[in-house]
Amino acid sequence: MDKLKLMPVISDTERVALEAGSTWIDAELFSGRPNFQRILSEPYRALSVDEQSFIDNQVEKVCALTTDWEVCQNGDLPKPVWDYIKKELFLGMIIPKEYGGLGFSALGHSAVIAKLTSYSTTLGVTCMVPNSLGPAELLIHYGTDKHKSYYLPRLARGDEIPCFALTEPQAGSDAGSLVSSGTLFRGPDGQLMIRLNWEKTLHHLGSGGDSHWFGGSHQGPGKYFGSW
Incomplete structure (x- = not known):
């Protein structure tokens, strides 16, 4: 394959991604003979009290407000849903509390998105993008204090909808x-x-x-x- 030059060239970015980290339970699953006893005995993290409360209350409420058929027909979330996800900081799940967000863990964020998407893909993706593909995490790690204090509270409240x-x-x-x-x-x-x-x-x-x-x-x- 190499002599025929059929293999694509791997960029430096791709090589870093391929060589990063190690295998976890994915190795068990892809082995074809997973050890379920070992998988189930892993010390998985649990949701925090705040994260579980958010799922039991705010997430249930916004799901009740959303009808996926209506969303598909209108090509957008209803205004009451938009107002609610902004008010309850669905767009600021990963933003630290000191900047007006919820300060959820990756597990909490994932659990919320999984629940939302089970009701409406549009609802789930709308809340997922600002918390993953949006600029909030980049600002948290690389932004100046001026950037953080200005943008993060606005992003958490939904005053600005970020696109990437x-x-x-x-x-x-x-x-x-x-x-x-x-x-x-x-x-x-x-x-x-x-x-x-x-x-x-x-x-x-x-x-x-x-x-x-x-x-x-x-x-x-x-x-x-x-x-x-």
């Missing part, structure tokens, strides 16, 4: 192969601005989002890093 554009015609979800770029520059008033050159094929929540986040590379002067 990564996939490109030739890149798929391989962030290391993106060709979209942005050039930083100073505008006439001295404000730092960015000029984008991009093409995307998938823009999560793009049709109704307020805050648009793009994956790409920086092509401008390095002196502007850390100042925007």
Whole structure:
């Protein structure tokens, strides 16, 4: 296969993903002879009191408000559902409490999305994207204090609906192969601005989002890093 050059070239990003971590119960399942006793004896995490209460109350309430047939017919969630998921911070599950979010674990987030999706795929995905593909987690890890204090509370409350554009015609979800770029520059008033050159094929929540986040590379002067 290698001599015929039939195997695709693995990018650095793909190699990191392939070599990261180790196997868990997935190895048991794919072995064809899983040891269910060992699988069931694993020390799985439990939901916190707050997470379980949220599932038993707020999640049940929003599911009762949602009719999937109506959502499909209208092409959107009803306004009462939108109002409720914003009010109860469904869009800020992973955002820390100090920034106005719920501060849920990955397990709590997953349990909520699983329940929502069982009632309506649209409802589940609408709440899933801001908590996974949205910018909140990137801001939590890499944002400045100014970014966090401004954006995170607004994202948690749903004041801004985040949408995320990564996939490109030739890149798929391989962030290391993106060709979209942005050039930083100073505008006439001295404000730092960015000029984008991009093409995307998938823009999560793009049709109704307020805050648009793009994956790409920086092509401008390095002196502007850390100042925007």
